[in-house]
Every structure is written in C-alpha cells, then in structure tokens.
Amino acid sequence: xxxxxxxxxxxxxxxxxxxxxxxxxxxxxxxxxxxxxxxxxxxxxxxxxxxxxxxxxxxxxxxxxxxxxxxxxxxxxxxxxxxxxxxxxxxxxxxxxxxxxxxxxxxxxxxxx
Numbered sequence: 001x002x003x004x005x006x007x008x009x010x011x012x013x014x015x016x017x018x019x020x021x022x023x024x025x026x027x028x029x030x031x032x033x034x035x036x037x038x039x040x041x042x043x044x045x046x047x048x049x050x051x052x053x054x055x056x057x058x059x060x061x062x063x064x065x066x067x068x069x070x071x072x073x074x075x076x077x078x079x080x081x082x083x084x085x086x087x088x089x090x091x092x093x094x095x096x097x098x099x100x101x102x103x104x105x106x107x108x109x110x111x112x113x
Contacts, residue, residue, distance in 0.1 A: 009057075012108055016054030016068045019101055023047040023075065026094070046075045050101075065108045072101030 027043010030036050053068030055061075076098035083091035 009108075012065065012068070012104070013054045013057045015101075015104055016050050016057060016064070019068070019071070019097060020047040020050030020054060022097060023050060023071075023094075026090075030090070042078060046071050049074065053105075065105050065112065068101065069105035069109055072098050072105055076102060 024044050024047025027040045027047065030039030030043065049067055049071035053064045053066070053071060056064030056067060058064075075094060079091045079094035079098055082088075083095040
C-alpha cells in the first residue's frame with residue numbers, strides 16, 4: 001500500500017492551503033468593500049475546494065489533487081473571461097492564480113496517469 005497518493009507532496013499541500021486562503025480572503029474583502037454576495041460566495045466556495053484538496057493531500061486521502069485542480073478550473077472559468085473582457089485588476093489577478101493552480105495541480109494530476 002502506498003503511503004501517499006501519487007503526485008502528493010508537502011509543497012502541493014501548502015500551495016492548496018495558500019490558494020484557498022487567498023481566494024476565501026479575497027471573496028471576503030470583495031464583500032466588505034462592495035457588499036457583493038457573489039464575491040463572498042464564489043471566494044469561499046473555491047477556497048473550500050482548495051482547502052479540502054490540501055487537507056486530503058495532507059491526510060493521504062485520495063482525490064486531493066483532483067479537488068485542487070477542480071478549484072482552479074472553476075476559478076479560471078469564472079475569472080479568465082472577465083479578465084479578457086474588462087482588463088480590470090481583480091479578475092486579472094484571479095486569472096493568474098487560477099493559471100498557477102491549473103499548471104501546478106494539472107501537472108501533479110498528469111503524473112498520476
């Protein structure tokens with residue numbers, strides 16, 4: 001039996017937790033500044049997905065990389081089109097975060113295939 005799922009590492013855990021904190025924190029800041037309920041809902045949803053992925057990686061449970069990759073896909077799907085259309089800083093930063101997550105967790109997932 002394997003100690004850890006393939007592709008799991010302490011670095012991946014830390015990245016998932018940091019991205020989760022960034023997205024949840026950003027959603028909260030968006031709500032505080034503008035009163036935007038969609039910002040807080042989306043930020044916390046994506047943050048929880050990243051956090052759950054990090055937790056599952058840390059606990060050596062399956063699907064940690066996949067959950068973090070799903071969070072990156074959801075974040076990118078929402079932010080990249082907005083960044084392209086508007087060019088505003090917040091969607092652009094969220095797009096960069098999602099691209100980083102897509103590359104990081106996508107590469108880890110690819111290694112499990």
